[in-house]
Each structure stands twice: as structure tokens, then as C-alpha cells.
Amino acid sequence: MSGYSRAEVMQKPACCDFLHGPQTRKAAISQIRQALGGSEERKVELSLYRKDGKDLPYTRQILRKYNSVIFK
Numbered sequence: 001m002s003g004y005s006r007a008e009v010m011q012k013p014a015c016c017d018f019l020h021g022p023q024t025r026k027a028a029i030s031q032i033r034q035a036l037g038g039s040e041e042r043k044v045e046l047s048l049y050r051k052d053g054k055d056l057p058y059t060r061q062i063l064r065k066y067n068s069v070i071f072k
Helices: 008-009 026-037
Strands: 043-050 055-065 068-071
Touching: 008 055, 026 043
Parallel strands: none
Antiparallel strands: 043 055, 055 068
């Protein structure tokens, strides 16, 4: 999906910043960080980029359940 092999992804930082590009909104990234660190639900839409530079639209809903994080 992203164009990266498993070996390439395993060598990258866990924050996936290698998928960010010129249209990736800093506010959306900040919202994801806040949702992961807080207790509120968030739905975030952002543009990620494949290895070949093509846009990869990404929508994620982040829910908190007890001490776990659920991505939908």
C-alpha cells in the first residue's frame, strides 16, 4: 500500500514521519498525538505519501478504551 517493503518500514521511526509530505497538515499530526496522549476520541484526516510520492489519503478514528488505544 505504501510502496515500502517490510524491511524498510522496520528501519524507520515508529512515528511514520517518512510518510509525511508537502500536503500533510501539521495540525492533523498534532491532533493524533493529543488523542493518543489524552482520553478523548478524535477523527483525523490527513495526507500521507507513498514511496513513489503519490498521495495516500488517510482517515483514522482514535478511540480510548480503558488503558488501550483503538484505531478504526
